[in-house]
Amino acid sequence: MLTVNAFQKRQRDKDTLRQQIMDAARDLFVEQGYENVSMRKIADRIDYSPTAIYLHFKDKSELLKSICTATFTGLASALEGISAKLHSGKHDPVELLKKGLHIYVEFGLAHPNHYQLTFLSHNDDLRHEDPICIQAFAYLMEGVDACIAAGRFSSNHAQEISQALWSAVHGVTSLLIQHSAFPFVARKRLVSRVIDSMVRGLEA
Amino acid sequence: MLTVNAFQKRQRDKDTLRQQIMDAARDLFVEQGYENVSMRKIADRIDYSPTAIYLHFKDKSELLKSICTATFTGLASALEGISAKLHSGKHDPVELLKKGLHIYVEFGLAHPNHYQLTFLSHNDDLRHEDPICIQAFAYLMEGVDACIAAGRFSSNHAQEISQALWSAVHGVTSLLIQHSAFPFVARKRLVSRVIDSMVRGLEA
Amino acid sequence: MLTVNAFQKRQRDKDTLRQQIMDAARDLFVEQGYENVSMRKIADRIDYSPTAIYLHFKDKSELLKSICTATFTGLASALEGISAKLHSGKHDPVELLKKGLHIYVEFGLAHPNHYQLTFLSHNDDLRHEDPICIQAFAYLMEGVDACIAAGRFSSNHAQEISQALWSAVHGVTSLLIQHSAFPFVARKRLVSRVIDSMVRGLEA
Amino acid sequence: MLTVNAFQKRQRDKDTLRQQIMDAARDLFVEQGYENVSMRKIADRIDYSPTAIYLHFKDKSELLKSICTATFTGLASALEGISAKLHSGKHDPVELLKKGLHIYVEFGLAHPNHYQLTFLSHNDDLRHEDPICIQAFAYLMEGVDACIAAGRFSSNHAQEISQALWSAVHGVTSLLIQHSAFPFVARKRLVSRVIDSMVRGLEA
DNA sequence: GATGAATGAGCTTTCATTCAT
DNA sequence: TATGAATGAAAGCTCATTCAT
Numbered sequence: 006m007l008t009v010n011a012f013q014k015r016q017r018d019k020d021t022l023r024q025q026i027m028d029a030a031r032d033l034f035v036e037q038g039y040e041n042v043s044m045r046k047i048a049d050r051i052d053y054s055p056t057a058i059y060l061h062f063k064d065k066s067e068l069l070k071s072i073c074t075a076t077f078t079g080l081a082s083a084l085e086g087i088s089a090k091l092h093s094g095k096h097d098p099v100e101l102l103k104k105g106l107h108i109y110v111e112f113g114l115a116h117p118n119h120y121q122l123t124f125l126s127h128n129d130d131l132r133h134e135d136p137i138c139i140q141a142f143a144y145l146m147e148g149v150d151a152c153i154a155a156g157r158f159s160s161n162h163a164q165e166i167s168q169a170l171w172s173a174v175h176g177v178t179s180l181l182i183q184h185s186a187f188p189f190v191a192r193k194r195l196v197s198r199v200i201d202s203m204v205r206g207l208e209a
Numbered sequence: 210m211l212t213v214n215a216f217q218k219r220q221r222d223k224d225t226l227r228q229q230i231m232d233a234a235r236d237l238f239v240e241q242g243y244e245n246v247s248m249r250k251i252a253d254r255i256d257y258s259p260t261a262i263y264l265h266f267k268d269k270s271e272l273l274k275s276i277c278t279a280t281f282t283g284l285a286s287a288l289e290g291i292s293a294k295l296h297s298g299k300h301d302p303v304e305l306l307k308k309g310l311h312i313y314v315e316f317g318l319a320h321p322n323h324y325q326l327t328f329l330s331h332n333d334d335l336r337h338e339d340p341i342c343i344q345a346f347a348y349l350m351e352g353v354d355a356c357i358a359a360g361r362f363s364s365n366h367a368q369e370i371s372q373a374l375w376s377a378v379h380g381v382t383s384l385l386i387q388h389s390a391f392p393f394v395a396r397k398r399l400v401s402r403v404i405d406s407m408v409r410g411l412e413a
Numbered sequence: 414m415l416t417v418n419a420f421q422k423r424q425r426d427k428d429t430l431r432q433q434i435m436d437a438a439r440d441l442f443v444e445q446g447y448e449n450v451s452m453r454k455i456a457d458r459i460d461y462s463p464t465a466i467y468l469h470f471k472d473k474s475e476l477l478k479s480i481c482t483a484t485f486t487g488l489a490s491a492l493e494g495i496s497a498k499l500h501s502g503k504h505d506p507v508e509l510l511k512k513g514l515h516i517y518v519e520f521g522l523a524h525p526n527h528y529q530l531t532f533l534s535h536n537d538d539l540r541h542e543d544p545i546c547i548q549a550f551a552y553l554m555e556g557v558d559a560c561i562a563a564g565r566f567s568s569n570h571a572q573e574i575s576q577a578l579w580s581a582v583h584g585v586t587s588l589l590i591q592h593s594a595f596p597f598v599a600r601k602r603l604v605s606r607v608i609d610s611m612v613r614g615l616e617a
Numbered sequence: 618m619l620t621v622n623a624f625q626k627r628q629r630d631k632d633t634l635r636q637q638i639m640d641a642a643r644d645l646f647v648e649q650g651y652e653n654v655s656m657r658k659i660a661d662r663i664d665y666s667p668t669a670i671y672l673h674f675k676d677k678s679e680l681l682k683s684i685c686t687a688t689f690t691g692l693a694s695a696l697e698g699i700s701a702k703l704h705s706g707k708h709d710p711v712e713l714l715k716k717g718l719h720i721y722v723e724f725g726l727a728h729p730n731h732y733q734l735t736f737l738s739h740n741d742d743l744r745h746e747d748p749i750c751i752q753a754f755a756y757l758m759e760g761v762d763a764c765i766a767a768g769r770f771s772s773n774h775a776q777e778i779s780q781a782l783w784s785a786v787h788g789v790t791s792l793l794i795q796h797s798a799f800p801f802v803a804r805k806r807l808v809s810r811v812i813d814s815m816v817r818g819l820e821a
Numbered sequence: 822g823a824t825g826a827a828t829g830a831g832c833t834t835t836c837a838t839t840c841a842t
Numbered sequence: 843t844a845t846g847a848a849t850g851a852a853a854g855c856t857c858a859t860t861c862a863t
Contacts, residue, residue, distance in 0.1 A: 022843090040244030043836060054845050056839085065837070125329065125387075160402075165394045169381070169402040176380020177373070183329075190369045198364075198373040199407075206410030226826090247853060258828045260856080269854070430822085448652030451857060462824050464860085473858070533737065533795075568810075573802045577789070577810040584788020585781070591737075598777045606772075606781040607815075614818030634847090655832060666849045668835085677833070 023061045025051045031072045035118035039069060069122070076119040077137040083112050084144040091151055098151035099204065105148050106174050106200045113178035114192065121182055124175065145171060159209040166207060173203045227265045229255045235276050239322040243273060243330060273326075280323040281341040287316050288348040295355055302355035303408065309352050310378050310404045317382035318396065325386055328379065349375060363413045370411060377407045431469045433459045439480045443526035447477060447534060477530070484527040485545040491520050492552040499559055506559035507612065513556050514582050514608045521586035522600065529590055532583065553579060567617045574615060581611045635673045637663045643684050647730040651681060651738060681734075688731040689749040695724050696756040703763055710763035711816065717760050718786050718812045725790035726804065733794055736787065757783060771821045778819060785815045 029050040033042040044065060048055040062068040087105040090096050113120040149167045152158050160166060177199045181192060189195060233254040237246040248269060252259040266272040291309040294300050317324035353371045356362050364370060381403045385396060393399055437458040441450040452473060456463040470476040495513040498504050521528040557575045560566050568574060585607045589600060597603060641662040645654040656677060660667040674680040699717040702708050725732035761779045764770050772778060789811045793804060801807055 038244065040242065044838080045836080055837085056846080057844055059838075060843065162394070162398075165398055165402050168384075168393055168399055169406060172381035172384050172399070172403050173377045173407070174380070175384055176378070177376035179383065180372075180376050180379055189372055190366070194366075194369055195372055195376070198369055199376050202373060202407050202410030203377070203403075204410070206406030206408070248855080249853085259854085260828060261826080263855070264826070446652065448650060452859080453857080463858085464825080465823055467859075468822065570802070573806055573810055576792075576801055576807055577814060580789035580792050580807070580811050581785045581815070582788070583792055584786070585784035587791065588780075588784050588787055597780055598774070602774075602777055603780055603784070606774075606777055607784050610781060610818030611785070611811075611814050612818070614814030614816070656834080657832085667833085668849060669847080671834075672847070 022051075022053070022057065026053075026058055026061055026068070027072050027075065030068055031118050031122060034069070034072070035121050039122075072119075073123045074135055074137060076116070076123040077135065077141055079116070079119065080109070080112050081137055081141045081144065083108050084141065088144050088147055091147060098148065098155050099157050099208070102148040102152055102170075103200055103204055105145065106170060106204075107196070109145075109174050110178050110196050110200075114181060117182045120178060125179055125183060142167075142171070157209060158207050160207070169207075170203060173199050226255075226257070226261065230262055230265055230272070231276050231279065234272055235322050235326055238273070238276070238330075239325050243326075276323075277327045278339055278341055280320070280327040281339060281345050283320065283323065284313070284316050285341055285345045285348065287312050288345065292348050292351055295351060302352065302359050303361050303412070306352040306356055306374075307404055307408055309349065310374060310408075311400070313349075313378050314382050314400050314404075318385060321386045324382060329383055329387060346371075346375070361413060362411050364411070373411075374407060377403050430459075430461070430465065434461075434466055434469055434476070435480050435483065438476055439526050439530060442477070442480070442534075443529050447530075480527075481531045482543055482545055484524070484531040485543065485549055487524070487527065488517070488520050489545055489549045489552065491516050492549065496552050496555055499555060506556065506563050507565050507616070510556040510560055510578075511608055511612055513553065514578060514612075515604070517553075517582050518586050518604050518608075522589060525590045528586060533587055533591060550575075550579070565617060566615050568615070577615075578611060581607050634663075634665070634669065638670055638673055638680070639684050639687065642680055643730050643734055646681070646684070646738075647733050651734075684731075685735045686747055686749055688728070688735040689747060689753050691728065691731065692721070692724050693749055693753045693756065695720050696753065700756050700759055703759060710760065710767050711769050711820070714760040714764055714782075715812055715816055717757065718782060718816075719808070721757075721786050722790050722808050722812075726793060729794045732790060737791055737795065754779075754783070769821060770819050772819070781819075782815060785811050 026047065030042070030047050033046055033050065037046075044055045044058055048058060058068070062071065084105055087101055087108065091098065091101050113124075146163060146167050149158075149163050149170070153161045153163055153166075158166065177196055180187070181189060181195070230251065234246070234251050237250055237254065240246075241250075248259045248262055252262055262272070266275065288309055291305055291312065295302065295305050317328075350367060350371050353362075353367050353374070357365045357367055357370075362370065381400055384391070385393060385399070434455065438450070438455050441454055441458065445454075452463045452466055456466060466476070470479065492513055495509055495516065499506065499509050521532075554571060554575050557566075557571050557578070561569045561571055561574075566574065585604055588595070589597060589603070638659065642654070642659045645658055645662065648654075649658075656667045656670055660670055670680070674683065696717055699713055699720065703710065703713050725736075758775060758779050761770075761775050761782070765773045765775055765778075770778065789808055792799070793801060793807070
């Protein structure tokens with residue numbers, strides 16, 4: 006009993022309590038759905054009282070908001086490297102774009118809970134004004150702009166193309182996450198097929 | 210009061226109560242989320258007592274299930290015509306496939322509540338065993354098979370291609386429905402761009 | 414289907430519906446407790462609509478009352494024979510009294526549902542004013558009176574003795590019915606032991 | 618209002634809330650029947666919210682169980698003294714047995730609500746496995762064993778005799794409690810008559 | 822005599838949240 | 843920083859009962 010307790014306390018010192026709450030909450034939200042997760046359940050999982058959560062988050066919805074923002078931050082940072090390479094001018098822009106799209110899908114599949122909660126939930130309020138969300142989409146536009154600038158695409162409507170690409174990668178990511186019971190072909194093949202077809206179809 | 214009552218009664222005779230319940234429930238489920246809609250709210254909206262709902266549906270989850278099945282039925286019937294033309298052999302299979310993909314998206318955008326509730330909710334249980342759901346996906350496969358048979362595609366992995374196409378159309382449909390605050394380009398253009406690029410990218 | 418229906422209808426003609434309702438209700442009341450039995454459950458068991466019950470009984474409590482009165486009638490008629498013998502003067506009054514007590518217990522054990530519902534439920538309202546109830550207790554008093562008149566008992570407080578005997582037989586009957594999980598000795602032996610001991614203890 | 622509040626608060630500090638809930642619940646259960654008592658009614662009576670009850674009892678049935686166990690504990694402790702005297706060997710075992718039977722009845726009449734709820738309700742589930750219940754019956758057996766060992770009874774079937782005695786005292790207790798409208802003779806006389814007759818009838 | 826449709830009232834239980842400590 | 847005690851509100855669901863037919 007004491008050992009367990011001691012271990013937990015050490016855990017607590019390592020991560021901040023705030024982080025622990027967010028991790029537990031995100032897992033539970035996706036496992037059981039936001040509405041089906043009570044503050045008590047979250048508190049139980051991290052061995053604190055429900056009241057403790059209110060010391061770190063105003064209410065349940067703010068907890069959700071915080072989790073989503075953190076997700077966008079993670080995604081943006083995953084895409085940062087691509088943006089850097091792009092600016093260096095040493096790489097093929099189409100290949101970089103495809104690489105970026107793969108990173109997007111991989112991020113979603115690697116963090117299905119984050120993705121689902123952020124992109125697939127009843128949560129319209131906050132997203133598009135959040136600067137970090139805008140930033141994430143901006144990276145995609147950059148890639149498309151570069152391809153257009155290099156004369157690689159048959160169209161020069163950057164907005165339209167970017168949104169079409171986002172549609173495709175969002176589609177495959179969300180289907181794979183949400184409909185896990187469906188008999189999909191191997192993930193890698195499916196994802197590549199989507200990205201390759203889209204980009205090939207756009208090329209000049 | 211009496212006038213309202215008289216009007217309502219006329220309404221009631223026209224649609225069956227069962228249908229009224231489903232319509233009200235679907236709207237509310239999408240507006241507020243399944244978990245946030247109480248049986249009482251549904252009943253209030255149609256001016257019946259909560260008990261009346263239980264005369265037509267065993268419980269809340271059965272109500273949801275019924276709504277989803279009805280959606281798939283609608284979608285399948287929207288695609289039926291394409292299937293018929295395909296079997297006639299008188300039409301270009303690639304054009305038919307694209308037409309079918311457009312119908313899918315249009316169905317989703319025309320019935321955003323149906324689409325969202327059926328494809329975008331925490332509702333994994335039932336979908337893929339439902340025969341009408343299987344039927345809907347079968348229509349898509351038919352179209353792809355025809356293109357492959359006609360030597361129009363550079364790959365002959367029908368499953369893979371079908372799933373990739375579904376990913377793309379699902380992606381654009383769900384983004385347009387769910388993120389209505391985002392500054393998308395004109396819907397027609399975006400949808401066409403997604404479908405055209407995907408199919409073009411697949412062609413031989 | 415039709416056969417079953419036809420058979421049921423024949424049944425219905427034989428017993429009156431009123432009787433069917435009472436039988437079904439009594440069984441259910443004891444199986445599940447008065448409060449846990451809904452009018453719908455009763456109706457379902459006899460394949461009628463709930464409304465049909467209201468054509469025969471004003472409400473649920475009147476249904477209960479009717480069942481209890483019927484039980485007392487049955488008990489009184491079971492004891493009638495003893496009363497007759499007593500008046501004939503040809504039999505030993507102590508033996509007749511014991512015989513009557515046995516009949517009481519046997520009636521209870523043979524109709525545990527009736528007994529439980531009538532004597533062991535939350536049902537204080539009606540009992541002691543009901544003439545048939547008074548009649549049943551009168552039979553017991555008769556037997557005690559006869560024993561006293563014959564000088565066979567050491568006390569002549571007929572009321573007191575009757576009530577003591579009732580206590581004893583009620584006690585054994587209700588324990589056997591209600592605590593069926595308890596490891597009682599053989600019923601016959603227990604019942605005889607109670608009656609024999611009581612009567613022997615009362616004798617001069 | 619404030620005065621009432623202040624008074625209530627003092628009350629609350631005195632008894633634990635847990636005890637208050639049990640007391641209120643037991644009274645209500647007997648007054649109105651377990652099934653007719655809602656958690657709200659219990660809460661109202663002690664001036665707490667319904668939720669407060671759930672802080673102390675998992676659900677309604679656990680509340681009932683706790684009350685019954687408490688009753689058995691009270692009964693067992695009332696009988697403890699007799700058991701002690703018995704083991705001392707300084708007292709007449711038949712007198713002790715009768716004394717014990719009187720204590721049983723007196724306990725029931727002094728706590729009619731406890732008795733009724735525990736022994737006279739639809740509540741078969743738990744009783745006979747509860748160790749405190751077993752203990753209570755064991756005390757009775759002890760008394761009977763001692764009488765048999767002293768050669769005071771004409772039979773040596775301890776189980777049978779104990780159960781017969783329990784039947785008798787349970788009978789008189791439950792009749793007096795449950796049929797309070799019946800014109801019983803003086804309680805003392807009736808109880809003594811039952812116990813004396815039974816024991817006398819058992820003696821050698 | 823019998824029913825189908827409907828309801829108002831009520832149930833047990835859970836929730837997000839607060840407040841004194 | 844963290845908690846234990848408490849609550850108002852609301853949830854899903856069932857019930858006895860009525861009424862037009």
